[in-house]
Amino acid sequence: EAQVTQNPRYLITVTGKKLTVTCSQNMNHEYMSWYRQDPGLGLRQIYYSMNVEVTDKGDVPEGYKVSRKEKRNFPLILESPSPNQTSLYFCASSFRGIGNSPLHFGNGTRLTVT
């Protein structure tokens, strides 16, 4: 089944403890992206990647890192999480970038930082 898989679905952590949220797609997509969803703010892009070893900042990159060493994986790294990073996170992918093919989303990771 074609899908975007995020893990974990739920994560509770403490301020300053490094964490990684994994994202994997099995559709051979070139484009991958991370969004955060907050009430009243919609979906905001954190980072995106046009292809392997090509990443760039979105609208809200502060406090986050990403890497794209393989085409299928695009992990989101929080080196020192803070409470304002408590949010619902979505990974998404598409075959050739925005508008050229549909954007497929994972089912989300709900992160709580205390």
Added chain:
Amino acid sequence: GENVEQHPSTLSVQEGDSAVIKCTYSDSASNYFPWYKQELGKGPQLIIDIRSNVGEKKDQRIAVTLNKTAKHFSLHITETQPEDSAVYFCAARGLINTGTASKLTFGTGTRLQVTL
């Protein structure tokens, strides 16, 4: 950069009635406008999209209209059913800093409730 405004934030309709959600965008260069449906506990799913060279597009009970001059686009759902209850997001694709890379800017979402 692009700014997308979406209204209303909540919408309640009776089963069988129509629902309309409206979005405006700021970047006249935006050329692709998708709509996503997000059900509880799931990620957004594309339901329909429209490109700037088209004024209207239909897919069964859903349709999207685009007015490039006024820079607004709308989602129309006819004969609503309980399974249409969800959060709907509009989005617009613009260019990043006049480069070739593009990004989607999302609206803030509309929670649609279809009541029996």
